[in-house]
Amino acid sequence: MANIKEVAKLAGVSVSTVSRVFNQQSYVKAETRARILEAIEETGYVPNRAAREMVAKHATTVGIVMPETFNNFQRQIFSIVARQLEEHSYHTGFYYASTEAEEEMKCLNRIKADRLDGIIILHELTQPGFNEYLSTRNIPTVLATFSGQSWDAPAIHISEEEAAAVAVRHLINKGHRKIAAIAGRQFSFSSRRLAGYGNALALANIALDERSIVHASTYSMRSGYEAARRLSEQSDSFTAVFAITDELAIGAIRYFQDRGLRIPEDLSVVGFDDIELASFVSPRLTTIAQPIEEMGNLAVELLHSMITDKETSSGDILLPFTLIERESTAQLR
Amino acid sequence: MANIKEVAKLAGVSVSTVSRVFNQQSYVKAETRARILEAIEETGYVPNRAAREMVAKHATTVGIVMPETFNNFQRQIFSIVARQLEEHSYHTGFYYASTEAEEEMKCLNRIKADRLDGIIILHELTQPGFNEYLSTRNIPTVLATFSGQSWDAPAIHISEEEAAAVAVRHLINKGHRKIAAIAGRQFSFSSRRLAGYGNALALANIALDERSIVHASTYSMRSGYEAARRLSEQSDSFTAVFAITDELAIGAIRYFQDRGLRIPEDLSVVGFDDIELASFVSPRLTTIAQPIEEMGNLAVELLHSMITDKETSSGDILLPFTLIERESTAQLR
DNA sequence: AGGTGATATGAAAACGTTCCCAGATATGTG
DNA sequence: CACATATCTGGGAACGTTTTCATATCACCT
Numbered sequence: 001m002a003n004i005k006e007v008a009k010l011a012g013v014s015v016s017t018v019s020r021v022f023n024q025q026s027y028v029k030a031e032t033r034a035r036i037l038e039a040i041e042e043t044g045y046v047p048n049r050a051a052r053e054m055v056a057k058h059a060t061t062v063g064i065v066m067p068e069t070f071n072n073f074q075r076q077i078f079s080i081v082a083r084q085l086e087e088h089s090y091h092t093g094f095y096y097a098s099t100e101a102e103e104e105m106k107c108l109n110r111i112k113a114d115r116l117d118g119i120i121i122l123h124e125l126t127q128p129g130f131n132e133y134l135s136t137r138n139i140p141t142v143l144a145t146f147s148g149q150s151w152d153a154p155a156i157h158i159s160e161e162e163a164a165a166v167a168v169r170h171l172i173n174k175g176h177r178k179i180a181a182i183a184g185r186q187f188s189f190s191s192r193r194l195a196g197y198g199n200a201l202a203l204a205n206i207a208l209d210e211r212s213i214v215h216a217s218t219y220s221m222r223s224g225y226e227a228a229r230r231l232s233e234q235s236d237s238f239t240a241v242f243a244i245t246d247e248l249a250i251g252a253i254r255y256f257q258d259r260g261l262r263i264p265e266d267l268s269v270v271g272f273d274d275i276e277l278a279s280f281v282s283p284r285l286t287t288i289a290q291p292i293e294e295m296g297n298l299a300v301e302l303l304h305s306m307i308t309d310k311e312t313s314s315g316d317i318l319l320p321f322t323l324i325e326r327e328s329t330a331q332l333r
Numbered sequence: 334m335a336n337i338k339e340v341a342k343l344a345g346v347s348v349s350t351v352s353r354v355f356n357q358q359s360y361v362k363a364e365t366r367a368r369i370l371e372a373i374e375e376t377g378y379v380p381n382r383a384a385r386e387m388v389a390k391h392a393t394t395v396g397i398v399m400p401e402t403f404n405n406f407q408r409q410i411f412s413i414v415a416r417q418l419e420e421h422s423y424h425t426g427f428y429y430a431s432t433e434a435e436e437e438m439k440c441l442n443r444i445k446a447d448r449l450d451g452i453i454i455l456h457e458l459t460q461p462g463f464n465e466y467l468s469t470r471n472i473p474t475v476l477a478t479f480s481g482q483s484w485d486a487p488a489i490h491i492s493e494e495e496a497a498a499v500a501v502r503h504l505i506n507k508g509h510r511k512i513a514a515i516a517g518r519q520f521s522f523s524s525r526r527l528a529g530y531g532n533a534l535a536l537a538n539i540a541l542d543e544r545s546i547v548h549a550s551t552y553s554m555r556s557g558y559e560a561a562r563r564l565s566e567q568s569d570s571f572t573a574v575f576a577i578t579d580e581l582a583i584g585a586i587r588y589f590q591d592r593g594l595r596i597p598e599d600l601s602v603v604g605f606d607d608i609e610l611a612s613f614v615s616p617r618l619t620t621i622a623q624p625i626e627e628m629g630n631l632a633v634e635l636l637h638s639m640i641t642d643k644e645t646s647s648g649d650i651l652l653p654f655t656l657i658e659r660e661s662t663a664q665l666r
Numbered sequence: 667a668g669g670t671g672a673t674a675t676g677a678a679a680a681c682g683t684t685c686c687c688a689g690a691t692a693t694g695t696g
Numbered sequence: 697c698a699c700a701t702a703t704c705t706g707g708g709a710a711c712g713t714t715t716t717c718a719t720a721t722c723a724c725c726t
């Protein structure tokens with residue numbers, strides 16, 4: 001593996017000059033540059049990243065923190081973020097952190113060692129140590145998700161609570177009053193969306209029945225199926241279901257269909273996220289769409305300006321959402 | 334940001350000794366070690382990765398190369414690989430490479446600079462430069478995908494051709510003879526699966542009709558929908574469809590359903606991959622299941638042994654697949 | 667007392683860059 | 697022609713580790 005010294009020797013110049021052609025500022029005679037370029041070509045030289053990072057005292061890498069198994073929404077935002085990062089020529093480090101406290105701290109430790117330029121967090125972290133560390137070290141951070149705990153970093157997201165309320169209100173407007181909910185574990189966006197559900201019900205003077213709420217353990221379709229089963233066991237009087245995630249909704253619909261119910265004739269279902277799949281299942285899913293492309297772009301744009309301008313930004317950035325009415329909800333007969 | 338010198342000073346020892354407690358071989362008096370540990374705790378010291386990598390002459394990072402927008406199958410294998418990598422305490426670098434030649438070479442350039450320990454490739458690369466570079470530099474590489482071009486690296490995959498033939502034979506056994514195909518762009522696994530389709534037809538003495546083959550531009554459901562539309566326009570005599578990907582199949586089913594066809598009564602559809610979704614759409618999708626968990630685990634296991642044992646491995650590793658019969662295919666009436 | 671091996675520590679080189687400083691050569695200006 | 701300024705190049709320190717080598721102390725045995 002060629003290093004800068006060999007290139008310099010081959011081109012008959014000093015390492016300083018070779019370095020100069022790589023970093024372009026300052027003067028290099030055209031003829032010399034040509035000779036060096038040739039030597040680079042010949043040796044296949046590529047600067048050693050570690051050495052560069054050491055003198056620069058920082059990596060040109062931003063880390064993406066994601067959950068253990070990410071859902072379709074997170075997959076999409078990940079793709080967008082990764083592409084944008086590449087656009088700005090950052091390296092992309094992948095950090096997987098499950099929702100277990102211990103795992104989260106292990107993830108943090110890896111981050112510590114890496115001297116990252118910045119971090120984009122795509123799911124809620126529960127350990128306060130994360131924010132504490134990142135903010136004392138002044139590591140630019142952006143959350144492209146709901147910020148559960150208090151962060152010193154900006155969080156880009158929609159108003160989960162309002163959006164959920166809009167979804168539930170949609171059901172109420174269709175005449176439903178017995179509306180069940182499939183939530184996730186009791187924190188993060190799950191609890192915010194559930195709160196929105198409660199608010200919408202309260203506003204319509206509908207009493208909240210604990211038995212018509214069920215908590216799924218993950219956000220997979222399988223969990224949605226399972227959750228729908230539990231819901232059916234503990235209550236049978238609902239005419240509509242609000243699922244806090246499209247995957248959960250799709251899994252639930254599958255269960256209800258298996259039980260012979262017709263959607264939306266016998267039961268209306270709303271989801272949340274508008275993943276690609278939502279418009280391909282039957283019935284097509286009525287759901288809340290997040291401006292995912294914008295969220296991803298904004299996240300790296302913001303992070304990039306934090307890194308380059310050294311200005312610390314914070315606070316929530318709320319983006320608009322829309323209810324997309326498709327085929328899984330109908331007027332109560 | 335504390336460095337090793339500060340820790341050494343605080344503990345009243347030399348940097349060598351501090352380094353020793355981090356890398357554990359050789360002797361350090363228990364008392365000294367305790368003092369150093371305390372100093373580490375107090376300063377919050379974490380070794381600088383770049384510096385470490387420089388002296389080690391390699392990173393503790395393996396890169397994952399993925400397509401621009403990855404589908405559900407790739408997402409799943411990515412999750413598995415990332416988790417396993419973490420298990421072996423490698424860092425995970427994410428490298429996105431679209432199928433454009435230029436993009437691919439840009440991706441390769443980033444890889445060159447990073448002195449990766451190893452690389453796991455999750456989709457087919459078309460540029461021979463990739464293999465050439467990796468093999469001359471002796472960078473351990475594993476493909477967890479079909480190896481389109483000839484690689485010096487081992488490729489872990491199923492026999493795409495046979496699997497496709499099994500899927501098509503399943504349709505033939507159900508009495509179908511007019512079987513259309515929805516393929517992708519004409520290379521990589523898409524072409525292998527299409528070849529399997531052709532073989533199965535030939536074996537059953539069914540003439541291959543060019544008009545009953547359509548090529549989707551991506552592997553998304555949207556593309557599947559689009560492809561089904563084009564298929565319907567250029568041919569209307571088929572009673573079954575083989576889609577080379579579950580997403581394509583699901584998109585296609587959506588199109589046919591929109592046109593009032595009942596699946597599987599009016600039309601049978603087989604997919605390929607068995608993504609989670611396959612068992613949640615209606616009708617549930619008949620498809621080919623790849624041993625995804627095993628593929629992911631094997632990939633990092635193999636890579637790890639290549640990295641540590643320095644033994645270069647190569648050749649194809651074929652894993653078994655299974656046809657999962659669900660509800661989207663039926664006997665031709 | 668002297669030797670031997672195990673235990674414990676420090677000094678300093680090396681890894682591959684970047685960048686500051688100094689010096690050399692060319693180009694212009696009065 | 698002298699001097700200032702612009703252009704060009706090299707030397708060497710610095711970045712934060714690991715690792716080799718050398719040396720010091722200790723415990724134990726003859």
